Amino acid sequence: MLKKILFIIMMTSVLFISKAWDAIEIEARGYVLGVAIDEYPPMPDGEVDPTGVGDSGEDNRKLGTTKTDLKPPNYALTVQFPIIKKATTSMSSSGGSGGGVEGSKTWQITQTGSSFAKMNEEITSRTNLLPYYEHLQVIVISDAVARKGLNDVLDFFVRDPEMRRRVFVFITKGEAKKVLDVVPRIEDYSSIYLSKLPLSSKVNSMILDKVDLGEMLTCLHSGEDFALPVVKATKDEIKIDGCAIFVKDKLKAFGNETDSEIIKLIKNKTIGGVYAALGPISGNAAVSLKIIRAKSKVTPVPVGSGCGFDIDIKIDGNLEGFTSQDTQGKLSKDLIREIEEKISRHEERLCREVIEKAQKEYGADVFSLDRILRAKLPDYWNTIKDQWHTVFPNVKVNVHVTTEIRQIGNVR
Amino acid sequence: MAPIKDNLRPVQIFPMTVAVFLGINMFTIHHKLIGTAGQDMWISVIIGGIITYLYSLPLYYIARQYPGNDFPEITMRLLGKIFGRIVLVPLTVFFITYAGLGLRAFTQVVRVFLLDRTPTFAVILLMCIVVVFTINKGIFTICNMTDILFPVFLTALVIFMLFSVKNADISRMEPILHDNTAGLLKSIMPAVRSFAGYGVIAYILRYMSTMKKTFKWFTLGMSLSFFLITAAVIITLLNFGPEEIKTMVYPFLALSKTVELPNTLVERLEGFIVIIWIPISFITVTIFTFMSVRNVAEIFRITPENMKIVTYLFLPILLFIAMYASNSLETLEYLEYNMTLGTILASSLVPALLVITLVKRRRKSNA
Numbered sequence: 128m129l130k131k132i133l134f135i136i137m138m139t140s141v142l143f144i145s146k147a148w149d150a151i152e153i154e155a156r157g158y159v160l161g162v163a164i165d166e167y168p169p170m171p172d173g174e175v176d177p178t179g180v181g182d183s184g185e186d187n188r189k190l191g192t193t194k195t196d197l198k199p200p201n202y203a204l205t206v207q208f209p210i211i212k213k214a215t216t217s218m219s220s221s222g223g224s225g226g227g228v229e230g231s232k233t234w235q236i237t238q239t240g241s242s243f244a245k246m247n248e249e250i251t252s253r254t255n256l257l258p259y260y261e262h263l264q265v266i267v268i269s270d271a272v273a274r275k276g277l278n279d280v281l282d283f284f285v286r287d288p289e290m291r292r293r294v295f296v297f298i299t300k301g302e303a304k305k306v307l308d309v310v311p312r313i314e315d316y317s318s319i320y321l322s323k324l325p326l327s328s329k330v331n332s333m334i335l336d337k338v339d340l341g342e343m344l345t346c347l348h349s350g351e352d353f354a355l356p357v358v359k360a361t362k363d364e365i366k367i368d369g370c371a372i373f374v375k376d377k378l379k380a381f382g383n384e385t386d387s388e389i390i391k392l393i394k395n396k397t398i399g400g401v402y403a404a405l406g407p408i409s410g411n412a413a414v415s416l417k418i419i420r421a422k423s424k425v426t427p428v429p430v431g432s433g434c435g436f437d438i439d440i441k442i443d444g445n446l447e448g449f450t451s452q453d454t455q456g457k458l459s460k461d462l463i464r465e466i467e468e469k470i471s472r473h474e475e476r477l478c479r480e481v482i483e484k485a486q487k488e489y490g491a492d493v494f495s496l497d498r499i500l501r502a503k504l505p506d507y508w509n510t511i512k513d514q515w516h517t518v519f520p521n522v523k524v525n526v527h528v529t530t531e532i533r534q535i536g537n538v539r
Numbered sequence: 540m541a542p543i544k545d546n547l548r549p550v551q552i553f554p555m556t557v558a559v560f561l562g563i564n565m566f567t568i569h570h571k572l573i574g575t576a577g578q579d580m581w582i583s584v585i586i587g588g589i590i591t592y593l594y595s596l597p598l599y600y601i602a603r604q605y606p607g608n609d610f611p612e613i614t615m616r617l618l619g620k621i622f623g624r625i626v627l628v629p630l631t632v633f634f635i636t637y638a639g640l641g642l643r644a645f646t647q648v649v650r651v652f653l654l655d656r657t658p659t660f661a662v663i664l665l666m667c668i669v670v671v672f673t674i675n676k677g678i679f680t681i682c683n684m685t686d687i688l689f690p691v692f693l694t695a696l697v698i699f700m701l702f703s704v705k706n707a708d709i710s711r712m713e714p715i716l717h718d719n720t721a722g723l724l725k726s727i728m729p730a731v732r733s734f735a736g737y738g739v740i741a742y743i744l745r746y747m748s749t750m751k752k753t754f755k756w757f758t759l760g761m762s763l764s765f766f767l768i769t770a771a772v773i774i775t776l777l778n779f780g781p782e783e784i785k786t787m788v789y790p791f792l793a794l795s796k797t798v799e800l801p802n803t804l805v806e807r808l809e810g811f812i813v814i815i816w817i818p819i820s821f822i823t824v825t826i827f828t829f830m831s832v833r834n835v836a837e838i839f840r841i842t843p844e845n846m847k848i849v850t851y852l853f854l855p856i857l858l859f860i861a862m863y864a865s866n867s868l869e870t871l872e873y874l875e876y877n878m879t880l881g882t883i884l885a886s887s888l889v890p891a892l893l894v895i896t897l898v899k900r901r902r903k904s905n906a
Contacts, residue, residue: 148658350782
């Protein structure tokens with residue numbers, strides 16, 4: 128009897144449980160590839176028509192306002208959906224900026240509001256697609272929002288189970304939406320294009336990489352300062368252009384590409400690129416070194432009653448070239464040593480300049496020296512941890528760089 | 540005493556111990572320890588593991604003294620029918636509550652990683668049906684299921700941890716043991732409380748074909764479990780640091796959303812979490828429900844033929860407990876209360892049984 132009852136229950140349950148509860152057809156999902164966060168008002172208004180139907184002006188402004196009973200809208204959230212049917216297949220001979228395909232390949236929807244969850248919800252009133260964030264590639268934040276602080280912005284992107292911690296975060300001067308509006312020359316979608324740019328850090332020492340949502344959150348939660356890559360955009364191009372320096376969660380200043388290079392070098396994040404210096408054969412001829420390995424070791428040292436840091440950097444590289452033809456055939460062991468010395472001194476000078484700038488101009492410990500202090504000299508750290516931002520500008524930092532050239536190439 | 544139909548090989552203790560010991564502890568232990576031990580939580584896991592192992596030895600000794608009897612039978616023999624029954628009731632409450640809350644934690648994670656729209660009740664009900672079905676098939680089926688699932692989740696776990704090393708930063712674990720002795724000491728008991736699974740040995744030893752090498756496999760199982768839990772704690776610390784871990788509900792699971800392997804066959808590691816989490820949760824819930832069923836069967840002197848009825852009766856209880864908590868944090872809170880109950884029971888019952896066993900043994904040898 129029991130078996131019969133169980134059998135009936137099981138058979139009946141099939142009617143209720145034999146459906147994928149979570150099933151959403153692939154074409155019903157709106158794959159959000161990129162997110163831009165701007166300050167509101169004013170409504171961000173890129174050069175490219177965001178709806179693709181030619182009314183980027185007043186109508187879009189009306190559609191993009193979330194009316195809630197919360198406080199007045201203060202953010203504008205733009206999400207980028209790919210228009211899959213317009214994507215260039217790998218079989219096509221042309222791609223990028225609409226080659227062979229009419230119109231934009233993405234749809235940027237901007238929504239204003241004060242709650243990101245509500246803005247996200249409101250977006251569904253303008254599209255039949257359900258925003259799906261599992262494939263989110265980039266978050267672009269405008270400098271105005273970053274100056275107000277990231278803590279107010281990030282919770283939605285951390286809490287939602289669809290979000291991933293490896294999403295790249297970029298800062299831009301001006302409107303963040305403009306970066307998503309870019310129509311790339313090669314890639315179909317600006318978000319994909321932008322997410323691949325940090326990969327160039329393998330060959331470019333001035334691009335901050337591995338600065339993603341997860342890394343940023345770790346810094347924010349442990350109270351460390353950090354730097355994020357800055358991007359600037361034209362109609363069809365995006366460039367990583369230096370870094371944004373953050374103190375706690377607020378944007379403090381913009382650094383240049385050399386700043387990025389040195390921050391990476393000191394934080395042991397350099398994975399490739401080229402270092403160059405003038406000389407030694409001719410004062411005007413630059414010699415460049417392709418980085419194979421660059422390792423730094425930061426050691427806190429007691430200085431009087433306080434503390435300083437010794438930074439030892441070891442660079443291994445291959446001779447990449449001179450800007451003068453006169454050098455060909457002249458390379459000797461002594462000259463190689465001289466070149467190594469030139470590059471070492473050059474990088475040392477850059478390190479000192481950037482450290483001084485961070486101390487005096489930015490007041491931001493972007494090298495995470497506080498993390499090292501906390502780990503290596505915890506007693507001292509406990510005495511100064513609340514005043515670190517007043518102590519840091521006066522901390523003495525010694526930098527010593529040694530360079531070794533491994534290969535000289537085909538020409539002596 | 541119920542007749543033994545199934546015989547288990549001593550080696551089968553090994554996967555069973557690992558699975559039950561890892562249980563849901565591996566995923567919840569950070570939550571319990573980070574607040575007190577901070578970056579030294581891995582040390583409290585090691586100390587807690589050693590204490591737990593030492594504490595499990597008397598239990599193993601007692602179980603060995605009464606071959607052909609499992610824990611509820613031994614308890615009844617040593618404490619008498621009335622007092623034995625009184626003792627088994629809270630123990631049963633602890634086991635079934637652990638199983639129910641484990642089931643809820645499992646469902647919450649599954650909803651985050653896989654089935655975000657599937658109702659919690661549907662996931663719990665399905666799991667309950669499978670658990671009850673497996674228990675009804677007997678301990679032999681439970682152990683064989685574990686044998687099949689063990690290499691799968693162990694391989695996935697090791698691969699997952701190896702990939703997670705990629706983003707590790709050793710400075711997040713430092714300073715080690717600096718000015719944190721009080722915090723470390725405070726966290727040892729929560730660490731010991733986390734290791735609930737060692738009682739399984741007293742329930743399955745009875746079914747062994749031979750007692751030879753059972754101790755070896757039990758020790759190996761415990762050692763591997765401690766190693767894996769310690770490794771999981773260290774890797775999580777190296778990836779997130781203590782401050783970040785404090786903000787998370789399941790830090791070890793969050794690792795899967797941190798590691799990406801671009802341009803490889805396995806680009807994202809959520810799949811590994813599913814491979815690890817589902818079998819471990821299933822085995823844990825099954826074995827803890829099985830232990831509850833055995834206790835109840837012994838309390839009410841139910842014959843093996845009627846054991847299935849007891850198992851079916853546990854289905855609604857399991858469902859109720861699993862559905863009781865409103866959210867993840869409540870589940871973890873109730874789990875903590877339950878583990879405290881388990882620790883109190885274990886710390887009073889095991890020494891009492893050991894003393895009685897030793898006294899009886901001395902009397903027997905004197906006679």
